[in-house]
Amino acid sequence: MSGKTIFITGASAGFGAACARMFASEDNKLILTARRIDPLLKLQEELSGRCEVQMIPLDVRDREAVQGAIEGLPERFRSIDILVNNAGLALGLEPAHRVDLDDWDTMVDTNIKGLMYCTRFVLPGMVARNSGHIINISSTAGAWPYPGGNVYGGTKAFVTQFSQNLRCDLLGTRVRVSCIQPGMAETEFSKVRFKGNEEAAAGVYQGTEPLTAEDIAETVRWIVSQPPHVNVNTLELMSIDQAWGPFAIHREQK
Ligand code: NDP
Ligand code: 8X3
Secondary structure, eight states: OOOOEEEEEEEETTHHHHHHHHHHHTOOOOEESSSOOOHHHHHHHTTTTOOOOEEHHHHTTTTHHHHHHHHHHHHHHGOOOOEEEEOOOOOOOOOTTTTHHHEEEEIIIIIIIIIIHHHHHHHHHHHHHOOOEEEOOOOOGGGOOOOOOOHHEEEHHHHHHHHHHHHHHHTBSSEEEEEEEEEEEEEEEEHHHHOHHHHHHHHHHHSOOOOOOHHHHHHHHHHHHSSSOOOOEEEEEOOOOOOOOOOOOOOOOO
16 A cells, blocks of 8 residues: 555544554655644654655635535645545533533534545545545444533544445445444543543553554555455444443332
């Protein structure tokens, strides 16, 4: 896998940064995007000896900014081969009747609408070139319910279903679409979910060996390395320390 142009959303941390490091090799060109500029600049500096890097500060919720970023790419970065739709977040674990509605809006705007915008503006070029690969980062939360998962899980279910529907639209082209559903992975994810509460974030992973960002990057590497006629549709992975619980049953106290 070399000589590719790769566009990564949410490259300032976690899975996105690990994917950038994984893809960084002489012949690849990386377009790294996120809202925070400092970590992007650091990553660009780290990778600059290994490949060409274009860094773009971008909030995926801003439709016009996404369009401008993709359509305004310098000519040599314009033919995107791989789009990693990774930017996303969970906010809070409150039950639906107590949740902050702004948090729901933010998750929908980022995880659903941001991913839609990036896909819509990158796809025409891929279809015209009759090649390309979109990797969408969903979650086990989109397949399996849990208390407080309400809208976060809903956004990730969208990502999974959208990925499969894209395959239907793209049938007859050589454009591939893959969806990854990771379980618990230690990144900045929980710090963001618990709004900076480091203790609560650490508690999520305490006493476990969670997935790492590098595990997800290696999964991406495997998916994009399959022969061009092979489309990995959906891939779910979890830490060995995570599994499903039994159904929850409410019992009245007598
Ligand atoms: P991190 O919090 O470490 O990274 C999230 C990335 O998304 C950051 O680079 C952040 O950059 C970016 N981001 C968030 N909001 C926006 C926005 N509006 N515009 C552009 N970029 C944005 O979390 P992970 O690496 O763990 O998460 C990556 C993806 O994986 C997410 O979609 C998450 O839902 C999913 N996921 C995570 C799991 C986990 O347990 N960690 C498991 C399953 C799925 P910045 O703040 O600079 O904009
Ligand atoms: C992240 C995994 O279980 O915290 O998508 O929702 S989980």
